[in-house]
Amino acid sequence: MIGLWSLPLLFALPLALGILSLLAAPAWRPRLIFIGLPLMAAASLDTLAGLVTAGPQVYRLGDWIAPLGINLVVDGLAVGMILMTTLVTGLCALYARVYLRNHPTSTSFFWPLLWFLWTGMNGIWLAEDIFNLYVGLEVMGLAAVGMVALRATPPALAAAMRYLLAALLGSLAYLLGVALLYSAYGTLSMAGLQEAATSNATTQVALALIIVGLLLKTALFPLHAWLPPAHGGALTPVSALLSALVIKASFYILLRMWLMLGPEVTPDFTAGLLGVLGAGAVFYGGWMAWRQHHLKQLVAYSTVAQVGYLFLFFPLVTNTGPEAARLAWDGTLMMLFAHALAKAALFLSAGNLILAVGSPQISHLIGISRFRPMSLFSFGLAGVSLMGLPPSGGFTGKWLLLHSALLSGQWWWLIVLFLGGLLSAAYIFKVFRMSFREGPQIDRSVTPPLTLDVVALLLAASAILIGLTAHVPLHWLRLGMAFGAV
Amino acid sequence: MILRAVFAGLLCLGVTVALGWAVLERPAPVENLPERVAAAMPESGVEHPITAVLLNFRSYDTLLEIAVLLLAVVVALALREAQPDRPEQMGLDNPLLRAVMAWLLPLMLVVAGFLLWAGAHQPGGAFQAGSVLAAAGVLLRLAGVTADWLDNAVLVRAGLALGLLTFLGIGMLVMLPGVPFLTYPAAHAGTLILVIELTLTLSIGLTLLSLFRLNPPYADDPDDARAQEAPKP
Numbered sequence: 281m282i283g284l285w286s287l288p289l290l291f292a293l294p295l296a297l298g299i300l301s302l303l304a305a306p307a308w309r310p311r312l313i314f315i316g317l318p319l320m321a322a323a324s325l326d327t328l329a330g331l332v333t334a335g336p337q338v339y340r341l342g343d344w345i346a347p348l349g350i351n352l353v354v355d356g357l358a359v360g361m362i363l364m365t366t367l368v369t370g371l372c373a374l375y376a377r378v379y380l381r382n383h384p385t386s387t388s389f390f391w392p393l394l395w396f397l398w399t400g401m402n403g404i405w406l407a408e409d410i411f412n413l414y415v416g417l418e419v420m421g422l423a424a425v426g427m428v429a430l431r432a433t434p435p436a437l438a439a440a441m442r443y444l445l446a447a448l449l450g451s452l453a454y455l456l457g458v459a460l461l462y463s464a465y466g467t468l469s470m471a472g473l474q475e476a477a478t479s480n481a482t483t484q485v486a487l488a489l490i491i492v493g494l495l496l497k498t499a500l501f502p503l504h505a506w507l508p509p510a511h512g513g514a515l516t517p518v519s520a521l522l523s524a525l526v527i528k529a530s531f532y533i534l535l536r537m538w539l540m541l542g543p544e545v546t547p548d549f550t551a552g553l554l555g556v557l558g559a560g561a562v563f564y565g566g567w568m569a570w571r572q573h574h575l576k577q578l579v580a581y582s583t584v585a586q587v588g589y590l591f592l593f594f595p596l597v598t599n600t601g602p603e604a605a606r607l608a609w610d611g612t613l614m615m616l617f618a619h620a621l622a623k624a625a626l627f628l629s630a631g632n633l634i635l636a637v638g639s640p641q642i643s644h645l646i647g648i649s650r651f652r653p654m655s656l657f658s659f660g661l662a663g664v665s666l667m668g669l670p671p672s673g674g675f676t677g678k679w680l681l682l683h684s685a686l687l688s689g690q691w692w693w694l695i696v697l698f699l700g701g702l703l704s705a706a707y708i709f710k711v712f713r714m715s716f717r718e719g720p721q722i723d724r725s726v727t728p729p730l731t732l733d734v735v736a737l738l739l740a741a742s743a744i745l746i747g748l749t750a751h752v753p754l755h756w757l758r759l760g761m762a763f764g765a766v
Numbered sequence: 767m768i769l770r771a772v773f774a775g776l777l778c779l780g781v782t783v784a785l786g787w788a789v790l791e792r793p794a795p796v797e798n799l800p801e802r803v804a805a806a807m808p809e810s811g812v813e814h815p816i817t818a819v820l821l822n823f824r825s826y827d828t829l830l831e832i833a834v835l836l837l838a839v840v841v842a843l844a845l846r847e848a849q850p851d852r853p854e855q856m857g858l859d860n861p862l863l864r865a866v867m868a869w870l871l872p873l874m875l876v877v878a879g880f881l882l883w884a885g886a887h888q889p890g891g892a893f894q895a896g897s898v899l900a901a902a903g904v905l906l907r908l909a910g911v912t913a914d915w916l917d918n919a920v921l922v923r924a925g926l927a928l929g930l931l932t933f934l935g936i937g938m939l940v941m942l943p944g945v946p947f948l949t950y951p952a953a954h955a956g957t958l959i960l961v962i963e964l965t966l967t968l969s970i971g972l973t974l975l976s977l978f979r980l981n982p983p984y985a986d987d988p989d990d991a992r993a994q995e996a997p998k999p
Contacts, residue, residue, distance in 0.1 A: 341948055437845075
């Protein structure tokens with residue numbers, strides 16, 4: 281079996297490093313990344329190599345067969361998420377090592393939390409068992425809440441508490457749905473459920489609970505209220521990780537659940553409703569982002585908006601032709617990956633700008649373009665992808681979604697794509713307008729360490745690059761999915 | 767405000783009705799999982815099906831759940847360090863309480879040991895035993911008994927991590943013959959599970975106790991009446 285060693289390493293290694301970094305002295309905690317990151321990169325790449333050479337696989341933990349034991353599934357989607365997580369988390373870790381130097385020692389608990397977060401995320405990407413997904417959500421969610429609370433200021437603690445309550449409510453709704461499904465079908469394995477589940481009251485109520493719980497955790501409008509204070513108020517690398525990766529985990533589970541049961545079990549209007557909520561998120565989030573005065577709050581509301589695009593997947597893939605469904609799948613995943621890279625870049629470069637001017641206010645950025653061009657360039661590159669301008673990943677994703685909408689005759693989603701892009705342009709240019717305005721001619725800004733700028737730039741460049749080379753990842757992502765060969 | 771309460775009430779009512787409907791209408795399971803568990807019991811290394819599910823068939827879930835427990839303490843440690851005022855000496859200086867404690871403590875330790883041992887063939891196991899250990903620790907603290915080693919950060923952290931680290935280490939070590947993660951060899955499954963349970967008991971007990979000890983002193987709580995008596999600067 282390929283990846284026999286590297287696959288368990290994907291969650292065992294970050295777990296071990298999390299424990300070690302808890303035991304290590306604060307000064308040693310960040311240094312563990314120099315062992316951890318290369319190993320994680322190697323394990324992720326080996327999993328990709330296994331997928332490309334041997335195709336999708338099932339890994340049986342404890343060597344027990346599925347309904348009795350827990351299976352892991354290695355398909356294109358899972359491997360794609362693992363690679364993205366490695367890239368974004370790795371770069372955020374390099375950023376955090378430099379960023380946290382000027383913070384109190386209590387923030388060195390970031391490191392154990394980071395490794396636990398990684399464990400939870402990789403656990404979710406690989407899971408094939410709906411209860412195991414719940415446990416993964418708890419590991420990831422609690423680590424994320426802890427990271428938000430790291431600042432330990434009253435607003436940070438309030439945001440963390442709110443986040444915790446929202447996350448717990450979402451998890452419990454999900455768990456209730458899982459319990460109902462288990463009581464009705466006697467299995468927790470996704471493959472088993474797909475075979476056994478039929479359309480009846482129990483399945484419908486269970487799926488409704490699961491969907492609502494996951495929507496709350498994904499912060500889809502109108503269940504988004506916990507997100508801006510949590511993401512906008514956290515330490516910069518934490519904001520980047522939460523916006524880029526953590527909210528994608530609950531969306532990922534929703535995607536898998538929908539492909540497993542959704543169209544057969546739910547009433548016809550469900551997919552449309554999810555699309556409408558997504559459209560609402562795009563408009564409301566974009567509008568609120570434009571109205572913000574704090575730079576990181578603006579970026580956080582931009583996440584509320586961008587999450588909306590992902591939900592166009594549901595109406596575009598349900599009861600449409602195979603070609604439209606495949607385009608919707610490709611487009612949604614491209615949006616997901618482009619957003620992860622671009623949003624991480626946007627938060628990190630926003631953090632750099634805040635470090636430079638020493639204030640989170642957008643109005644204090646006046647004249648900064650003259651002195652901190654590199655931070656602003658990363659911000660702009662990431663903005664290009666969020667606005668959906670060519671040749672970025674955001675553009676490719678929107679283009680694919682647009683084609684899917686046209687093919688399936690659902691032209692009204694085009695309005696969402698176009699107006700959403702305009703709104704993104706409005707809030708991105710709001711920052712640019714301020715920073716290009718002529719201000720004082722003397723450079724009063726602090727120069728952030730070069731690493732911080734380079735990491736942000738790398739992420740922003742990846743968001744552009746993924747649009748140029750989209751066909752390669754999209755081909756891998758289809759491995760093992762129903763949208764297989766064209 | 768009333769509107770909100772009415773809305774919340776209707777929502778709860780709706781969810782309750784839907785749940786009731788879902789439970790009453792549920793189909794009979796096609797898959798008989800208890801039967802599969804029973805069939806696999808001889809290979810599990812223990813005699814009680816719940817322990818077999820928790821520590822063998824679905825041990826990966828348990829591993830991650832222990833990680834959640836440890837994570838909770840990590841967050842508590844981080845927050846405690848951010849507000850470095852020491853917790854005040856807690857406890858009632860009551861000779862009667864101490865006398866009762868002297869009777870209760872050995873009993874609690876024996877019960878914890880029994881629960882751990884019982885897990886192999888009847889309900890019990892690391893979680894239950896760990897909770898009893900933690901309860902003993904909480905009682906000690908309430909009685910004002912201090913233990914120096916509990917203030918030794920390195921020692922406490924090592925104790926907290928012990929269970930998870932052992933579990934993870936065994937999970938990786940058994941892979942050496944080329945089998946998947948957490949595949950215990952059938953001949954040694956019982957011993958390995960006992961080692962894991964033993965270390966987990968200690969770590970779970972310490973985890974729960976640490977969560978109690980890391981709780982901020984009452985002066986941090988604005989709602990506490992005693993905090994308001996304190997002179998304001």
